[in-house]
Amino acid sequence: MEAFGLLFHGFAVLMTWKTIALMMVGLILGVFVGVLPGLGGPNGVAILLPLTFTMDPTSAIVMLSCIYWGALFGGAITSILFNIPGEAWSVATTFDGYPMAQQGRAAEALTAAFTSSFIGSFVAVVLITFLAPGIASFALRFGPPEFFSVYLLTFCSFVGLGREDKHKTIISMALGLLLAGVGMDTVSGTLRMTFGFSDLLRGINFLVAVIGLFGISEILLTMEERLALRGHAAAISLRVVLSVWKDLPKYWITLVRSSVIGCWLGITPGGAIAASFMGYNLAKRFSKDPDSFGKGRIEGVFAPETAAHASGTAALLPMLALGIPGSGTAAILLGGLMVWGLNPGPLLFVEHKDFVWGLIASMYLGNIVGLVIVLTTVPIFASILRVPFAAIAPMIVVSCAIGAFAIQNAMFDIWLMLVFGVVGYVFKKIGIPLAPFTLALVLGSRAEDAFRLSMIGAEGDLRVFWSNWLVGSITTLAFVLLFWPLIGAAFERARRLIRPRAS
Amino acid sequence: MATPDIEIVVDDPDAPQSSSPPVAGTRSVNIVVYLLLIGLAALLAYDNWRTGMGWAPEGPEAGYFPFYLSVMLGGASLYGLVSALLSSAASDGTFVTRDQLRRVMQVFVPTLLFCLFTQWLGLYVASFLLIAGFMSFVGHIAWWKSLLTAAVFTIAMFVTFDIAFDVIMPKGPLEAALGY
Numbered sequence: 001m002e003a004f005g006l007l008f009h010g011f012a013v014l015m016t017w018k019t020i021a022l023m024m025v026g027l028i029l030g031v032f033v034g035v036l037p038g039l040g041g042p043n044g045v046a047i048l049l050p051l052t053f054t055m056d057p058t059s060a061i062v063m064l065s066c067i068y069w070g071a072l073f074g075g076a077i078t079s080i081l082f083n084i085p086g087e088a089w090s091v092a093t094t095f096d097g098y099p100m101a102q103q104g105r106a107a108e109a110l111t112a113a114f115t116s117s118f119i120g121s122f123v124a125v126v127l128i129t130f131l132a133p134g135i136a137s138f139a140l141r142f143g144p145p146e147f148f149s150v151y152l153l154t155f156c157s158f159v160g161l162g163r164e165d166k167h168k169t170i171i172s173m174a175l176g177l178l179l180a181g182v183g184m185d186t187v188s189g190t191l192r193m194t195f196g197f198s199d200l201l202r203g204i205n206f207l208v209a210v211i212g213l214f215g216i217s218e219i220l221l222t223m224e225e226r227l228a229l230r231g232h233a234a235a236i237s238l239r240v241v242l243s244v245w246k247d248l249p250k251y252w253i254t255l256v257r258s259s260v261i262g263c264w265l266g267i268t269p270g271g272a273i274a275a276s277f278m279g280y281n282l283a284k285r286f287s288k289d290p291d292s293f294g295k296g297r298i299e300g301v302f303a304p305e306t307a308a309h310a311s312g313t314a315a316l317l318p319m320l321a322l323g324i325p326g327s328g329t330a331a332i333l334l335g336g337l338m339v340w341g342l343n344p345g346p347l348l349f350v351e352h353k354d355f356v357w358g359l360i361a362s363m364y365l366g367n368i369v370g371l372v373i374v375l376t377t378v379p380i381f382a383s384i385l386r387v388p389f390a391a392i393a394p395m396i397v398v399s400c401a402i403g404a405f406a407i408q409n410a411m412f413d414i415w416l417m418l419v420f421g422v423v424g425y426v427f428k429k430i431g432i433p434l435a436p437f438t439l440a441l442v443l444g445s446r447a448e449d450a451f452r453l454s455m456i457g458a459e460g461d462l463r464v465f466w467s468n469w470l471v472g473s474i475t476t477l478a479f480v481l482l483f484w485p486l487i488g489a490a491f492e493r494a495r496r497l498i499r500p501r502a503s
Numbered sequence: 504m505a506t507p508d509i510e511i512v513v514d515d516p517d518a519p520q521s522s523s524p525p526v527a528g529t530r531s532v533n534i535v536v537y538l539l540l541i542g543l544a545a546l547l548a549y550d551n552w553r554t555g556m557g558w559a560p561e562g563p564e565a566g567y568f569p570f571y572l573s574v575m576l577g578g579a580s581l582y583g584l585v586s587a588l589l590s591s592a593a594s595d596g597t598f599v600t601r602d603q604l605r606r607v608m609q610v611f612v613p614t615l616l617f618c619l620f621t622q623w624l625g626l627y628v629a630s631f632l633l634i635a636g637f638m639s640f641v642g643h644i645a646w647w648k649s650l651l652t653a654a655v656f657t658i659a660m661f662v663t664f665d666i667a668f669d670v671i672m673p674k675g676p677l678e679a680a681l682g683y
Contacts, residue, residue: 050670051663082511167579167586171540174576178547181569190565192554193547216614223610224603228515386511390642391634395656397614398630401621402660406670414618421614425607429598430533448568456562 003129010357014365019062022055023362026063027370030070035077035381039396042328042438043214044071046207047399049336050406057340058355062362064336065316068329069121069366072312073374074381076113076305081106081382082231089273089308092280096293096300103296106234110378111244112301116255118371120309123259124266125363128317132349132360135321139346144453145464149474151447154324156482157268158436166485168432176437179204180444187452199412206335206441208404208413212420213427213434214328215400219393220425227389235379244298251302254283258303262310266326267317279307313363320356321346324443328435331442339407519602526604528595530587537584544577609641625675631657 014020033044045067052060075090080097093113100109142150159169182193183203194200248255258279265275283303284293293300315326316333323345325331337344342352349356374381404417427434458464466472480487551566551573558564599607613633620629631653638649664670665683674683 051668054669165583167582170579171576171583174572174579175540178569178572178576181572185565187562188565190554192565192569193550195550219610219614220607223606224519224599226515226518227513228518229511229513231511382511386513388513388638388642388644390644391638391652393610394613394617394630394634394637397610397617398626398633398656398660401617401626401630402664402670402672405626405672406664409671411622411673414621418614418618422611426532426536430529430536432536451568452562460558460562 003133006133006353006357007129007361009353010359010361011365013058013354013358014062014361019059019362022059022063023066023366023369024373026066027070027073027366027373030067030072030370031074031077031374031377031381032070032384033067034071034074035384036392036396039215039218042332043211043218043400045329045332045336046210047215047396047403049207049332049339050403052336053339053406057337057342057352058358060336060340061333061355061359062366064333065359065362066366066370068312068333069363069370071329072121072309073114073117073370075308076117077110077374077378077381078231078385080109080113080301081234082229082385084229084231089276089312090304091273092276092304092308093301095280095304096295096297099294099296100298100301101232101234105296106232107236107240108244108298109296109301110234111236111241111375112298113305114371114374115244115248116258116302116306117309118367119255120259120262120306120311121313121363121367124263124310124313124317125360125367127263127314128320128363129360132317132321135317136346136349139322140350142346144450144457145467145471146474148447148450148454149465149471149478150322150324151443151450153474153478153481154439154443155436155447156478158439160481160484161268162433162436163274164431164433169436172427172432172434173436173440176440177444177447179209180206180441181448186445186449199410202408202410204416204441205407205413206438207332207339207407208416209420209441210328210332210335210438211400211404212417213424213438215396215403216417216421217424217428219396220421221428222389223393229385231382231385234382236375241375247298251299253286254299254303255306257282257286258306259310262307262312263314265307266311266314268326273308275311276304276308280304316363319344320348320359323348323446325439328438331438335442517606519600519606523600523602525597525600527598529598530590530595532598533587534584537580537587540580541577541584544573544580548573548577610637613637613641621673623675625678626672627657627661628675628677630660 014023029048030044033039039047045064048067049064052063055063072089075085076093076097079085079090079093080101083094083098085091085094097109097113100106139146155173158173159166162169178193180203183191183201185192191201258275261278261282262275265278280300280303283299284290287293287299312327312329315330317326319325319330319334323334323343325334334344342348342355400417401414404413405411407413424434427437454464458467464471465475548570551570554566555564556566556570558567613636617629617633620632624632634653634656635649638644638652639646642649664672
C-alpha cells in the first residue's frame, strides 16, 4: 500500500538525532504543561510556538505535536495522584483514578492511564495514516463553494451540537470571525475595522489571542481557587506495569469502544472533553457491575483516557486533510503551519510530502517514547507540584508575554494579550465557550475568502452552495446540524405520537 | 492493601474563604457583558457599513461579510441581554467573591505593571522584577529564594530566546549598558 511506503519515508525523515532530541524535549515540556495548574495543552503549545520560529517546519511540528502528546499524558498524573484534573479532559479520570490512589494502587492507575492513552492515540494515528491521504485527495477537487460549505459545516456543528447555550456559542463564533477580519481585506485591499489605529493594520493575531485567552485567563482563574493540595507520590515498578498489561486483553471491549467514541468526537468538533465523559459513562452503563464505578475500578481509568487521547489525536485528521482543526490545540498547530509558510489543507499532502508524513510518523514515535518517559519519570513530575504557585504564576506570565511578543515583534501584542486574558476570564465565568472563538479566529479569513470567491464565480447567486450534489449535501448537512436540537425534539415528539405507550 | 501515605502536601494559607461576601452576581456581569457586546456590534456594523456592505460588480464588498457578522453578534447578544433581564434576581449565582477578587487582583495588577515596565525597561528586567516581587510579596517566599529564582529564570530565558533561538525581545537601558 502506498501509505506504508510514505510512512516509512516519514520515519526516515525523523531518524536524525536532532529530531529525536527535539521530540524528547517536546514531550518533557508537554508533560510539564499538563501537570502544572494554569497551563494546558492549547496555551502550552501557543507559548512555546515562538521557540520553533527559527526551525525548519518538520522539526517545529514534531516538537509542537510532542508538546501536545506530553500534555495529554500529563493531565492524568495530577488527576490520579491529587484528584486535580490538570486538564478538562482528565476530569473523568479522577472518578476512579483517585480512589485507586487512595487505596494504594496509584502505580496501577497511572500505568492504566498511560497505557490506555497510548492505545487511544495509536488507534487514532492508524486512522489518520489510512484515511487522511484519501480525504485529502478527494478534497483536491474542492473549489471555493465546497470549502465554504465545509467551513459552514464546522461552524454549524459547533452551534447545533455544543452543550453550551446557543446564543453564547454564536456570540463567541461571530466575535472570532469579526476579529479575524480586522485589518487589510485580503481580496480588495481595503482597510476595515481599524478605526485609524496603525497597530490594527496587521490584524489581530490568532496566537496572541490564544495566549491571552488560555494562558493569562487561566492564571486568573487558578488564583481564585484554593491552591492547597495533598497527594500521593508514586513510583511505577516494572512488575506493576507488566501485571496491568497482562490484564489488558480482559478490557478489550472498553478499549475498542472508547477508541471509536474518541475518534468520532475528535474528527467532529466535539473534543476530548466530551469524549472522555462519554467513554466513562458508556463503560459504566455496559458494565455488569455499574455500582463499583467511582470506587477505584481500573476500567474507569481505561475508558476515559482511551477516549480522550483518541479524540485529541483524531482532531488532527481534519486539520491535515482539510485544513479544519478538530480541537483548540489543533487550531493552534494550524496557526503554526501558517507561520512557517505552509498552507494547511489538502494540497499539503501533495506539496509537502516530507512534512506531512514526518508529522504522522512522529505521532507513532512520539507516543511510544512518551509512554516510556512518563512510566519512568512519574515521581519527578508529581513533585513539580511542590513548587508553590506563587513561583509558577509569574513565570507563566513572562512566558506568555515572550510568546505574544515574538510572533510579530510588537509591544502592542503584549497589551492585546492582557486584554484577551481579561476577556477570557470573564467569558469562562459566564459560560461563553472559547473553542468556537479560537476556531473562528483561525478559519475566519479563509472562510470569508472562500465565500467571496464563490460569490465572484457565481456572480452573486447564493444557489452556488447547492449547485452540485457534493456542495449541496455538505451545505444541507450544515443546516441540519445547526437546527439539530429542534430536529431532534421533533423526532422525539413524532416517535411519541406513533408509539404513545412505549416508554 | 497498603495504607496510602500522603507524600506531597502544599498548603494555601490565604486561600479565598467560601464565606466571603459576593462582589458581583452573575446576572449583573452578564448584563454588562451583553451591553458591551451590543455596543461593539453596533460600532463594527457602522464601520463596515461605511466601508461598504453591498455588492460591487466583482462580488461582495469588503464590509459585506463582517457587517452581517456584526448583525449576528448584536442579535445573539440582545437575546442574551433580554434573557438575563428576564431571569429572576433570586436565582442569581455569584460571579466573584471579595476574597476571590482580591486574589485575582494580586495577579492582575502585577501583570499590568509588568506590561508597563516591559515597555520602559525591556522584557528581561521587567520579568525579573515581576517574579522576584510576586514570589516575595504575594507568595511570602524568602527574599533570597525569590531573587535567586527570578535571576535564574530571567537569565535562562535570555539565553534560550535571544542567544540560542534568535528570538529578539524588547530591551531597555540595562541591556544597552551591557552591550546587547
